[in-house]
Amino acid sequence: MTTVGTRRSVQDLQAAYDRGDKKPLEDVMRAWRGIKSLSPRDQNSFFVIGGYHGEPFEVRKAVDALSPTDIYAYWGGWCNHGNILFPTWHRAYLHRLEQALQTIVPGVMLPFWDETSPESLAGGIPRALTAEKFELDGELIDNPLRSFTLPHDLTDDYWLDNTGGETTPYFKPKGYETVRYPLSGLVGNATDRLATWQHNAQYLNHAACTEKLDSNIKAWLSGSGPDGAGPTPSDPDPSGFGIYTMFEKCLEAPNYTVFSNTTSAAAWNHGASGATELVVPLEQPHNDIHLAVGGFDLPGQTLDSGQVTGSNADMGENNxxxxxxxxxxxxxxxxxxxxxxxxxxxxxEKLEGPINLGTGGYPGTSSTDNQGPTPGIPPGTQLDYTTPLRPFTNPKTNAPFTSEDVVNIEKLGYTYGPGSLEEPTKRVPAAVKAGGSKKILTVSGIDRARFQGSFVLSAFATITGANGQTTTRPLGHHSVLSRWSVIKCANCRTHLNVIAHFPLSTLTDEEVENATFSVKITQRGTPATGVKIVTSVN
Structure with missing residues (x-):
């Protein structure tokens, strides 16, 4: 019989610690310190497990299905994004990390950051994840949950992904310590190192940096606008554009296929109109949190709102x-x-509902959808619940885990403690008008190969009133979690077109008829050229 442990929220562990019940949080810290201290060749080390998702690529050259002489391609890691394996692959990934933690502290469980809890809305990231120091066994140590210092260089030079003869933007040297908003982590060439040094010199105080990070997280969660208005007890996301609302809506998705990933959801929404509710996939608020922690101005906010430009932190980039x-x-x-x-x-017990929602394969259900060829799976292969979730092995079968193997988390040995959004809500954000328009704004024509790293699309409606005056209103944002060099990534370049959909429920039908629509792109690196954004309303 499988022993079932409970994954508690970080906030719950912190509250227990503050009451004097220190062991649960201390065990988490002890386990994390342990796997980070292992040799980088140890299969339970954080360096090895952290590297399954992206960098370092060079330690797995043999799995690349393409010829190393193809200078326009490099393998982008084991991770699955933009297809139906996104939730199940990452479930197997967390299970592997938890097993490593348990080799240090038997029975310890991986906690969750309850991102939509009242504590997060009011305070941002739990301090256990941001504090500079932590007292463990009578010793004040560097907080093992705050960052990671690389034991080896991270570089994809093997793939000839260089610019101007210099090392790539996402090269990271041995001794580099990961950073978060508002800091920058671009150190791959002389130009980037100088810009990063100048930027980070403004933020040398850890407490002040943490305050800015928490402020950024709160703004993204609540969807606050240029006036900086935050959540209220009765309405945690009054704009309806924040991460809170995205999580609420993803739980309403009608089937696993469109719930699981952005590619399938975009295809579903492309056919939506009238009374059809737009689907929000789980992957969308996931992307938002990555960019909120990794550093981007809040879409729709002006620079005087306090948000920091120039942050290029590690969570904002897949590698x-x-x-x-x-x-x-x-x-x-x-x-x-x-x-x-x-x-x-x-x-x-079983993931049901259509995987293939259309003839010829639904978007997001192929091994070459969005992220490109899945390692070890031929291009064009239909993905399903039996597709291997490499590199994770099921100890019961000694074969790769599949989605079928990880459906019931209690059979994997864990469940979840109390957290937010456990009960369905019928909350209507304040910005959504009674009798608001059922029409949808579709944004397309955006080739992500033209962008360096992740970026955000923000949509706006400029409405002309009867007196001829115009007002501009935000319609929401769409985050794209990407890589610094998409066009050269074999896992990316087969599906490059970004399509985003924005409900127009904050406008009346009359306002929609009298509106012009625009899209702002917030991005890293050199501004993309030749981008021809297409907008349509249906």
Whole structure:
């Protein structure tokens, strides 16, 4: 019989610690310090497990299906994004990390950062994940949950992904320590190192940095606008554009296929109109948190709102995100949301509903959708619940885990303690008008190969009133979690078109008829050229 442990929220562990029950949080700290201290060749080390998601690529050259002489391609890691394996692959990933933690402290469980809790809305990130120091066994140590220092260089030079003869933007040297908003972590060439040094010199005080990070998280969660208005007890996301609302809506997704990933949801929404509710996939608020921690101005906010430009931190980019410990506390909450969706839709034993929603394969159900060829799976292969979730092995079969193997989390040995959004809500954000328009704004024509790293689309409506005056209103944002060099990534370049959908429920039909629509792109690196954004209303 499988022993079932409970993954508690970080906030719960912190509250217990503050009451004097220190062991649960101390055990987490002890386990994390342990796996980070292991040899980088140890299969239970954080360096090895953190590297499954992205960098370092060079230690797995043999799995690349393409010829190393193809200078326009490099393998982008084992992670699955933009397809139906996104929730299940990351579930297996967390299970592997938890097993490593338990080799240090038997029975310890990976906590989740409850991102939609009242504590997060009011205070941002739990301090256990941001504090500079932690007292453990009578010794004041560096907080093992705050960052990670690389034991080896991270570089993809092997793939000839260089610019101007210099090392790539996402090269990280041995001794580099991961950073979060408002700091920058671009150190791959002389130009970037100088810019990063100048930027980070403004933020040398850890407490002040943490305050800015928490402020950024709160703004993203609540969808606050340029006036900086935050959540209220009665309405945690009055704009309806924040991460809180995205999580609420993803739990309403009608089937696993469109719940699981942005590619399938975009295809579903492309056919939506009238009374059809837009689907929010689990992967969308997931992307938002990555960019909130990794550093982007809040979409729609002006620079005088206090948000920091120039932050290029590790969580905001796929190649390095999993080397920041906060990645796992974030993804533990993503997995909890997956479990909440399963319970709400009676799919805790078997994932049901259509994988292939259309003839010829639905978007997001192919091994070459969005992220490109899945390692070890031929291009164009239909993905399903029996597709291997490499590199994770099921000890019961000694074969790769599949989605079928990880459907019931209690059979894997864990469940979740209390957290937010466990009960369905019927909250209507303040910005949504009674009798608001059912029409949808579709944004397309955006090739992510033109962008360096992750970026955000923000949509706006400029409305002309009867007196001829115009007002501009935000319609929401769409985060794209990407890589610094997409066009050269074999796991990316087969599906490059970004399509985003924005409900127009904050406008009346009359306002929609009298509106012009625009899209702002917030990005890193050199501004993209030749981007022809297409907008349509249906």
């Amino acid at each position: 390095t995100a999993a080397l920041d410990p906060i990645f796992y506390f974030h993804h533990c909450n993503i997995d909890r949301m997956f479990w909440l969706w399963q319970k709400r839709h009676n799919q805790t």
